[in-house]
Amino acid sequence: MDLVYLGTPEVAVPPLRALVDAGHRIHRVVTGPPRRRARRAEPSPSPVEAAARLLDLPVAYDLEHLDDCGAQLGVVVAFGRLIPAPLLSRLPMVNLHFSDLPRWRGAAPVERAILAGDTWTAVCLMSLEAGLDTGPVHDRVHLEIGDRTADSLRAEMSEAGARLLVESLGAGLPAPRPQEGEVTYADKITRDDLRIDWSGPPERALRQVRVGGAWTTWRDTVIKIVEATVDDGRLRPVILRPQGRGDTDFESWWRGARADPGEWFE
The missing domain is CATH 3.40.50.170 (Formyl transferase, N-terminal domain)
Structure with a gap:
């Protein structure tokens, strides 16, 4: 044809x-x-x-x-x-x-x-x-x-x-x-569509991660969540992309973050 x-x-x-x-x-x-x-x-x-x-x-x-x-x-x-x-x-x-x-x-x-x-x-x-x-x-x-x-x-x-x-x-x-x-x-995906709401259902947050570009903040710094799982009713980040840096595994990043007791992403 x-x-x-x-x-x-x-x-x-x-x-x-x-x-x-x-x-x-x-x-x-x-x-x-x-x-x-x-x-x-x-x-x-x-x-x-x-x-x-x-x-x-x-x-x-x-x-x-x-x-x-x-x-x-x-x-x-x-x-x-x-x-x-x-x-x-x-x-x-x-x-x-x-x-x-x-x-x-x-x-x-x-x-x-x-x-x-x-x-x-x-x-x-x-x-x-x-x-x-x-x-x-x-x-x-x-x-x-x-x-x-x-x-x-x-x-x-x-x-x-x-x-x-x-x-x-x-x-x-x-x-x-x-x-x-x-x-x-x-409609086109907006930045707000991809911000993680940690008080919401973890399954929805995981869907945001699967779309690509999901993000949250840590001490006023934007961090993208590249991969994650849902475990024990909570979203568990696996791979992160801190602002201005490459991908890193969550466990390594968390050890270096020196979080205060009870501190988590915003």
Whole structure:
């Protein structure tokens, strides 16, 4: 099939490679422009651009003339930008969305599913519309969340989505069905979403750690909790990242902290 591909981060790389391996013709890859990953570093290409260059695929950073490049369909995976409605009217597009739609429409579906304590999630192949993740769904595959972190779950969903995409396009795209059920929205994760509340349920705190970026304070200094467990009804840090330092195991850090009797994180 003649396609254009729109994606930017690492999770969008496996579906691109799977489409190429399946024999689909990618007329253009649209991605985000090179960015600095560190303050003094040179701008580097997005993961999708790097993969596209290795696959000898043409790369663009904008949507100009996308409907004139000979493609029958656009495939969108974590592109990071809205597709204008006029373009969608000229070039149909499908999108891999990482939630069990209509649950968790929006920017952070993986993180919101974990924070909410969801047991299952899904990857949906949906028709792209002007609305926020409102399009009908061609097919979906369900995955158990278990105790995965957001990063590991997202990687598994990317691989599952790649298989779903290839199978669905190979079968001629199943007829889309309108989304059914309660609609919930996956707003972007904020810093406040990830602050540990030590008076709250430890299971929720552990879910914050699994999302990534969970933090607390020690004597007015921010400390991130990288890994943790729940033991005896309490969150037990395993790996910490003190401000301005690298990761360290909790026991070593605690011995050096010289805590006063009864002192704990704030």
